[in-house]
Amino acid sequence: MVILDRLRALYTANAQYHSLPTEEIEVRVATTVVLLTVAEVDMELHPKEVETMMTMLAKTYHLNEEEMGTLMALAAESRGHVPDLWPFTNTIRRVLTEEQKLHLLEMVWRVAFADGKLDPHEDNLAHRLQHMIAVNHSLLMEAKKRARIELP
Secondary structure (H helix, E strand, C coil), rough: CHHHHHHHHHCCHHHHHHCCHHHHHHHHHHHHHHHHHHHHHHCCCHHHHHHHHHHHHHHHHHHCCCHHHHHHHHHHCCCCCCCCHHHHHHHHHHHHHHHHHHHHHHHHHHHCCCCCCCCHHHHHHHHHHHHCCCCHHHHHHHHHHHHHHHHC
């Protein structure tokens, strides 16, 4: 509960998030943490991965540049207080619908593919996320297929 209390304190410190329900803020931060983890799991934070992640988050949540910066700061701060992904994936598992989880997994694959190669660590993390957010393998593969279709 200390972690959730800390996250709530972070949310209320940022004025543009006052109007959102706490659960929505938690989902946005959780999604951002997951995507940051995917971008960094291969030990190489490629600029194209960051750009892809930020573009998708801004589009998904209708964020302007300032709001995007706040979300990234909240995610970075939140990650620093948690030793693993469980609190974030648990929020995603609990709150998102199957369709929303599919969208999240598509974003995961797009970040993984953004630098032009799929690192084994990225692939492994995507498969672990499938279990962590409680979706079946076919949904993960559907997301991967959709992400590949949209590759430049």
